[in-house]
Amino acid sequence: MSNNRNISVALWTLTxxxxxxxxxxxxxxxxxxxxxMSLYFVIFGSLIGPRIGTMDGFDYIQxxxxxxxxxxxxTNSYANVVSSFYSVKFQRSIEELLISPMPNWTIxxxxxxxxxxxxxxxxxxxFGVSLLFYPDFTVVNPLLTLTVLFLTSILFSLMxxxxxxxxxxxxxxxxxxTFVLTPLIYLGGVFYSINILPDFWRAVSMANPMLYVVxxxxxxxxxxxxxxxxxxxxxxxxxxxxxxxxxxxxxxKGTGIRQ
Amino acid sequence: xxxxxxxxxxxxxxxxGTEALKGISFAVEEGDFYALLGxxxxxxxxxxxxxxxxxxxxxxKVKIFGIDVDEDLALAKTMLGVVSQEINFSGFEKxxxxxxxxxxxxxxxxxIALPKVEKMLKRLSLWDKRxxxxxxxSGGYKRRVMIAKALIHEPKLLILDEPxxxxxxxxxxxxxxxxxxxxxxxxxxxxxxxxxxxxxxxxRNIGIIDGGLIVENTSMRNLxxxxxxxxxxxxxxxxxxxxxxxEGFPLKLEDPLTLVVAVNKERSINALFAELSSLGIKVNSxxxxxxxxxxxxxxxxxx
Numbered sequence: 001m002s003n004n005r006n007i008s009v010a011l012w013t014l015t016x017x018x019x020x021x022x023x024x025x026x027x028x029x030x031x032x033x034x035x036x037m038s039l040y041f042v043i044f045g046s047l048i049g050p051r052i053g054t055m056d057g058f059d060y061i062q063x064x065x066x067x068x069x070x071x072x073x074x075t076n077s078y079a080n081v082v083s084s085f086y087s088v089k090f091q092r093s094i095e096e097l098l099i100s101p102m103p104n105w106t107i108x109x110x111x112x113x114x115x116x117x118x119x120x121x122x123x124x125x126x127f128g129v130s131l132l133f134y135p136d137f138t139v140v141n142p143l144l145t146l147t148v149l150f151l152t153s154i155l156f157s158l159m160x161x162x163x164x165x166x167x168x169x170x171x172x173x174x175x176x177x178t179f180v181l182t183p184l185i186y187l188g189g190v191f192y193s194i195n196i197l198p199d200f201w202r203a204v205s206m207a208n209p210m211l212y213v214v215x216x217x218x219x220x221x222x223x224x225x226x227x228x229x230x231x232x233x234x235x236x237x238x239x240x241x242x243x244x245x246x247x248x249x250x251x252x253k254g255t256g257i258r259q
Numbered sequence: 260x261x262x263x264x265x266x267x268x269x270x271x272x273x274x275x276g277t278e279a280l281k282g283i284s285f286a287v288e289e290g291d292f293y294a295l296l297g298x299x300x301x302x303x304x305x306x307x308x309x310x311x312x313x314x315x316x317x318x319x320k321v322k323i324f325g326i327d328v329d330e331d332l333a334l335a336k337t338m339l340g341v342v343s344q345e346i347n348f349s350g351f352e353k354x355x356x357x358x359x360x361x362x363x364x365x366x367x368x369x370x371i372a373l374p375k376v377e378k379m380l381k382r383l384s385l386w387d388k389r390x391x392x393x394x395x396x397s398g399g400y401k402r403r404v405m406i407a408k409a410l411i412h413e414p415k416l417l418i419l420d421e422p423x424x425x426x427x428x429x430x431x432x433x434x435x436x437x438x439x440x441x442x443x444x445x446x447x448x449x450x451x452x453x454x455x456x457x458x459x460x461x462x463r464n465i466g467i468i469d470g471g472l473i474v475e476n477t478s479m480r481n482l483x484x485x486x487x488x489x490x491x492x493x494x495x496x497x498x499x500x501x502x503x504x505x506e507g508f509p510l511k512l513e514d515p516l517t518l519v520v521a522v523n524k525e526r527s528i529n530a531l532f533a534e535l536s537s538l539g540i541k542v543n544s545x546x547x548x549x550x551x552x553x554x555x556x557x558x559x560x561x562x
Contacts, residue, residue, distance in 0.1 A: 006366025013363025024351070092347035096408070099311045099341050100364035101333040259273065259314045 010102045011110055018114025022080055029080070029118060030125060033072045037126045040068055041133040044191070056193045056224045065130045065137060066218040067190030070152065072126045074185060074213070075177065077119030077153040081111050081160030082173045089164065094257055104251040108161065108244070115157030116150065123149050137221075144229070145220030151236045152213050158243035165247070165256040184210045189218075194226045212236065261289040262325070263416045263447035264310065269319030271305045271471075279305040281471040282319070287449055287464070289324070289415075292442045294458035294479070295451045297468035303451045304344060306468070307420050311341040323416060337365065340414035342405045344421045350394025354385055357393055358407050365412035372411070379407045383437070399430040406434070410441070417441070418449045423457060435461055459483070490548025491528070493518040496541035505534040519548055 022029045045061030055063040088094045097107050131137060139145050159176075167173045188210025194202050205211055212232035219225035225232075250256070264287040271280040280302045287293045297303045308314030310321055312332060321328045323335040348357045355376060362372035380386040383403040388396060393404060402422060409417060419438070423431045431454075438461060442448050452458055458465060458479075465482055467475040475482065498515030508531050511519045518540075522528055535542060 003366075009366045009368050010364050013360055013369075017360055020356075088349075091349055092343070092345055093349050095311075095313055095341075095343055095347040096361055096364060098313055099336065099339070100361070101336040101366075102364055103333065254315050258312070259308065 006101075007103065007106055010100070011106045011113075014097070014102070014107065014110030015113045015117075018080075018084060018110060019117050021084060022114070022118045029076070030122070033076060033122050034125050034129050037068050037072060037129050038132075040064070041130060045133055056195070056222075058222060058224070059134070061134050062137060062222070063193070063218075064191060065127070065134065066221040067214050069123050069126045069130070069149075069221075070214045070217045071185050071190050073119045073123045073149060073152055074156045074210070075181065076122040077115040078156040078160040078163075078177060078181060080118040081115040081157045082164045082167070082177070084114060085111055085161055085164035086167045086170070086173045089167075089257060090170075098257065104248055108247050108251060111161055112154060112157040115160060116153040119153030119157065120149055123153075139221050140223040141220045143220075145217065148213070148217045148220055148233075148236075151233070151240065152217070155213075155236055155240050155243065158240065158247055161247050162243065162250065165250050167256070184208055185214075189214045189226060209235070209239070262286045263289045263291065263323070264449065265320070265322040265325075266306070266310075267320045269306065269309060269321065270317045271302075271309060271314065272317045279471055280309075280317075280319075283468065283471070283473045285466050285473055285476050287416075287447060289447055290442075290445060291447055291464055292438075292462045293447075293449045294462035294465040295449055295468060296455070296458060296465065297451075301468045302471045303468055304420060307341065307343075307418055307449075307451065310418060311339065311343075312336065313341075313343075337412065338415045340409035340412065340417045342402075342409045342417070342419040342422050344424065346401050346405065348393055348404065348408065350392065352393055353390050354393055354396070354404055355380065355389040357404060358411055361408040362411045367412060375411060376407075379411060383407050384433075399426045402426055402430075402434070406437075414446070416447045416449070420451050421453060422450070423452065423454060431457070489524065490519060490521050492546050492548050493520070493535075493542045494544045496543050499540070503535075503538055503540060505531065505538075508534070518542075521548075 041061060041064075045064060049060035049064070052060045054060065088097070163173060163176050187205065188208045189205070194205045194211065197205060206227075212227050212235055215225040215227045216229055216232040216236070219229050266286070267284045268282045269280050269284070270278075270282050272278050283302070283306065295303055295306065305314055309316045310323070310328075312328065321335075324338050326335040326338070328335045352360075358376045358379065359369055359372050362376065363369065367375070377386065380389055383406060385400065385403050385407060388400060393401065396404065406419075406422065409419075423434055426434070435457065438448060438450075442461075448461075450458065450462060462479055464478050465475070466473055492513075495516045495518055499512055499518070500515070502510055502512040503518075504510070507523075507526060509521050513519050520531065522531065532542070
C-alpha cells in the first residue's frame with residue numbers, strides 16, 4: 001500500500017471499526033463509568049465532602065471532579081485498546097490486518113484512535129454527570145483541559161496496546177489495570193492534594209506518573225496544581241514518544257502476533 | 260516463464276527448535292492451479308503463513324509476481340489473497356461489514372467496495388445472510404465468508420489452506436466450481452487440502468511437502484502416470500456365486516453384485532470386458548476403486 005489515499009482509507013476503516021466496536025457494546029463501555037462516577041459524587045462529593053471541607057481552596061466535590069474525569073479517561077482508553085487488540089489476537093482476526101498491505105504505524109494509530117475516542121467520550125460523559133452534582137462548575141482553561149484529555153488518552157491507549165501485545169490470556173489483560181493502574185491512580189491525587197501528605201509520602205507521590213496527569217488536568221479545569229505544568233506536559237509527550245517507538249518496534253518484530 | 264510465486268531455500272525454525280521448513284524451493288506459474296500437499300506437520304501452513312506474512316521466515320526468499328517480499332512487502336500483499344485454515348473474523352460483526360472492512364484495509368473505500376461486496380456475496384450465496392452476525396452462520400457459510408474476504412481486493416494469487424475442511428460434499432463441490440471459475444478468469448490458485456480427490460479434480464500441478472522438504476514437484480498428469488495398477492469396481496447386473504477367474508486380471512468378489520479388479524496399466528481394459536462378456540457377466544456401471552492420488556501420496560510420504 002504505497003499511496004496516501006489507500007493508507008488513509010485503511011486507517012479510517014480500522015478507526016471506525018474500533019469506534020463501532022465500543023459503541024455496539026455501549027452498555028458495557030459507556031454506561032458503567034457514568035454510574036460509578038455518579039456513586040463517587042453522591043458518596044464522596046455530596047455526603048462525605050461537606051464534612052471534609054475545602055481542598056486547595058475548593059469545595060471537595062469541585063476538587064474531585066477533574067480527578068474522577070481523569071481516572072475514567074485513563075481506565076477507559078487503556079481498557080479499550082487492551083481488550084480490543086487482545087480480542088483480535090484471540091479471535092485470529094489480527095490476520096486480516098497482517099495479511100493486508102497496511103503499514104504497522106496505521107495499525108497502531110487505528111487502535112490508538114479508537115482508545116482516544118472512547119477515552120475522550122467518557123471524559124465528556126463524566127463531566128456531564130458531574131454537572132448534575134455541581135452545576136456551577138466552570139473550566140478555567142479549556143485549551144489546556146482538552147490538550148491534557150487528548151494526550152492522556154493517547155498515552156494510556158499506547159500502554160494498553162503494549163499490554164495486549166504481550167498478553168497470552170484474558171488474565172494478562174486485567175493484571176496491569178487491577179494491580180498497577182488502579183493503585184497508582186488512587187494514589188495519584190484524584191481524591192486529595194499531595195500538600196496534605198507528610199513530607200516523606202509527598203516525595204514518594206512525586207514518583208507516581210499519574211500525579212502529573214491528574215494535576216495537569218486539574219490545572220486546566222480549576223487553575224491549581226501540585227506540580228509544574230510545563231514539566232508534566234513534557235513528561236507526557238516524552239512518554240508518548242517512547243511508547244509509540246516501542247509499539248512500532250514490537251509490531252515490526254512481530255512480538256505476540258507473528259509466529 | 261512468468262511466476263506467480265517463487266520460493267527459494269525457505270527455512271523456518273520455531274522458538275524451541277522445531278525445524279518446520281528445511282530449505283524448500285518451488286515455483287508456481289501464473290494462472291496455475293497448484294496443490295501443495297503433505298501430512299499434518301509437514302510444513303504446509305508454515306509455508307503459507309510465511310507467504311502471507313503471518314509467520315516470520317528464518318531464511319530464504321519469497322517472490323510474489325516477481326516482487327521480493329523483503330523489498331516491497333506492501334505491493335506484494337496487494338496481489339495476494341489468503342484463506343486461512345482457521346476462521347479469522349470477529350463473530351460479532353455482520354457478514355457484510357466483515358467483507359467491506361476487509362476491502363477498506365486494502366484501501367478500497369466503502370462506496371466502491373459495496374457493489375463489489377454485493378456481487379461477491381451473491382456469487383457465494385451469502386447475500387441473504389449479509390446482515391447476520393457471523394457467529395450465527397454454519398461452518399460452510401463461514402468458509403464462504405473467508406473466501407469472500409480473501410477475494411474482495413481481486414488478488415492475482417489466491418492461497419487456500421484447507422478451504423473445504425469440515426464442509427459437506429454439496430458445498431465442497433459448489434466451492435470447486437467457484438474456484439475453477441476464478442482460476443479460468445486468470446487468478447492463480449494454490450490449494451492445500453487433505454481431500455486428495457479435491458487436488459486431483461482441481462489442480463494441474465502439485466508439490467508434496469514432508470518433514471519440511473519438498474519431496475515431489477511435478478504436474479498432476481506426470482504424477483498419476485506413475486501409477487502402474489489401478490483398481491476398478493464393477494456393479495454387476497446379476498449376482499455371482501463365486502469369483503470368476505480371468506488370466507492377467509486378479510478379480511475379487513466383494514459381494515454377489517460387486518466385482519473388484521486391479522488392472523495393470525500395460526493391459527487393456529477392453530480385454531477384460533471381452534472376457535467378462537464371454538463368461539456372461541454383465542456390468543451395469545464402473546468406478547475407480549479408490550482415489551489414485553491417495554495411493555501415490557501415501558507411498559511418497561512413507562519414504
